[in-house]
Amino acid sequence: MDNPVIPASGTFGFGYEFNNWFDISVLGSIALKGTTIEARYGNPLPRIAECPAGMINAIGLQNPGAVAVRDIELKKLAAVYPKKVIANVGGHSFGEYVETSAILSAAEEVFAIELNVSCPNVKGGGMAFGLDAGVLEELTAAVKEASSKPVIVKLSPNVTDITVLAKAAERGGADGLSLINTLVGMRIDLRTAKPIISVKRGGYSGPGVFPVAVNAVYNTREAVSLPIVGMGGIMNAENVIEMMYAGADCVMVGTLNLIDPCGSKKIIEDLPGVMERLGIDKLTDIVGRAHR
Amino acid sequence: MKSERLKITENRQITADIYKMCLLGAEKPLPGNFLELTIPGCFLGRPFGVAGYADGITEIYYRVVGEGTMKMTGMKEGEEVDALTGLGNSFDTNGVKKPLIVSGGLGFAPLKFLAESFVEKGITPLFVAGFKSRSDIVEFLKESGFSPVITTDDGTAGFHGSAVDYIKEKVPEFDRYYACGPMPMLKGMAAAFKGGQLSLEARMGCGFGACMGCSIMTTAGAKRVCKEGPVFSSEEVIFGD
Missing domain, CATH: 2.40.30.10 (Translation factors)
Known part of the structure; x- marks a missing residue:
């Protein structure tokens, strides 16, 4: 990758629509919207609740299904984005994860699979696979075998010790880790006294989770030797540097894309100036600097 | 955009x-x-x-x-x-000669702009604007030189009933209708009359198609109110309860 900034899955659709806002070829890569084997409508509305420093979402993995993503969405994206992308895979069973990973990893536009075992918004699936070390290790191994491309396991922060799951993914053969996914949260409507989100709770993201993410990346860097994609509340170039100090090899920018469609581009533009101010020559030099 | x-x-x-x-x-x-x-x-x-x-x-x-x-x-x-x-998308006005415009509450807002664009083209639409009560009425078309038909739920001003009640009773002639207002009102219009365009409201995350926070079900699958909408054909929207 020519720069370490990647829009995070679920905040950038299938990418091509953002080309109406800016030339998306500046992005290091793109993580696609979470994809399942069958098309999914997702959860009933409302799916969004605002928070003081972020938002809660409970989309429920709305997507057109793996084959449509491979044959339609990836082709539309390839027409405006020349680089390789990361396909994000969700599921309700080992079989679904394996099948979807096989389909998407075979696409020439895809260079890695991001295994979404941390989505809090899908009943009987998603995060359930990412909370138990034994299950996660087994799933990672199964997807590794089915995928023809490297597998990145996206970890949930909704655990007592994220490093236990990081080690499990490593044992399962993961090629990299991405963290953190959203934190489970709830907002209640003051007038109706009922949860705002139709399925009651959802995933909290935005600048409020940034310190949680930095800590998770720092701890994971000490526990495993895999490459780490750091994410969670990154809002500016300074946050990118901080996340890399904690141990991230590259970063994903998520919720920022939803309040400023040009947010990822601005971070890429601002990075050289911030690096100069901090006396940083190469970003690869600073990975894990906080540990030294 | x-x-x-x-x-x-x-x-x-x-x-x-x-x-x-x-x-x-x-x-x-x-x-x-x-x-x-x-x-x-x-x-x-x-x-x-x-x-x-x-x-x-x-x-x-x-x-x-x-x-x-x-x-x-x-x-x-x-x-x-x-x-x-x-x-978002926009209202389709191609070939429309006798537009009927129907609003409930604050739903008059996008329809006011639509009505003004018809007037610019020399077409005077029939605009029926429903409000709860006399004190809720917004006199939004004064400057455009024509007055909407006002209805109130409690009968304190204009026609006694909703805008949809008015249309059902008077059955005005139209070649396309445009409606915006609360979901039950839009559901009522879509059930009673074909050939309309409905402008929907939704709680949104981003507003430009990225988060999928505002998707509704249509006869052609899931569509985003902010991107494929907010204007939908009255035949394609699948209304919930």
Whole structure:
């Protein structure tokens, strides 16, 4: 990758629509919207609740299904984005994860699979696979075998010790880790006294989770030797540097894309100036600097 | 779709809970488009249907319902705000000679802009605007030179009943209708009359198609209110209970 900034899955659709806002070829890569084997409508509305420093979402993995993503969405994206992308895979069973990973990893536009075992918004699936070390290790191994491309396991922060799951993914053969996914949260409507989100709770993201993410990346860097994609509340170039100090090899920018469609581009533009101010020559030099 | 910095030229209370805001500096939108306004102190933008556009000034109306709109009431003339403009699709007016426009409550806003665009083309639409009560009426078309038919739920002004009741009773002639208002009202219109265009409202995350926070079910699968909408054909929307 020519720069370490990647829009995070679920905040950038299938990418091509953002080309109406800016030339998306500046992005290091793109993580696609979470994809399942069958098309999914997702959860009933409302799916969004605002928070003081972020938002809660409970989309429920709305997507057109793996084959449509491979044959339609990836082709539309390839027409405006020349680089390789990361396909994000969700599921309700080992079989679904394996099948979807096989389909998407075979696409020439895809260079890695991001295994979404941390989505809090899908009943009987998603995060359930990412909370138990034994299950996660087994799933990672199964997807590794089915995928023809490297597998990145996206970890949930909704655990007592994220490093236990990081080690499990490593044992399962993961090629990299991405963290953190959203934190489970709830907002209640003051007038109706009922949860705002139709399925009651959802995933909290935005600048409020940034310190949680930095800590998770720092701890994971000490526990495993895999490459780490750091994410969670990154809002500016300074946050990118901080996340890399904690141990991230590259970063994903998520919720920022939803309040400023040009947010990822601005971070890429601002990075050289911030690096100069901090006396940083190469970003690869600073990975894990906080540990030294 | 554009990211622009707009200057507030007016922010005025109209009824007990409805305000009108005018913003200078946006490119000309199409009737049906909406904008996302950044409210200082709020994380997410707030979507508003464009209710009018003249001399570079975009007109919106808002009801004070929560923290964001409460903060908006305190925004001053001359203040600058960030906005994403020209969002969503627009009303299809091609070949329409006898438009019928039906609104419920604040739903008049995007339809006011549509009505004005018809008037510009020399076509006078029949505009039926429903409100709860006399005190809720917004006299929004005075400057355009024609008056809507007013209905009130409690009969304190105009026709006694909803805008949909009025249409059902009077059965005016039209070749296409346009409706915006609460979901039960739109459901009622779609059930009673074919060939309409409905402008929908939804709680949104981003407003430009990225988060999938506002998707509805249609006969052609899931569609985003902010991207494929907010204007949908009355035949394609699948209404819930």
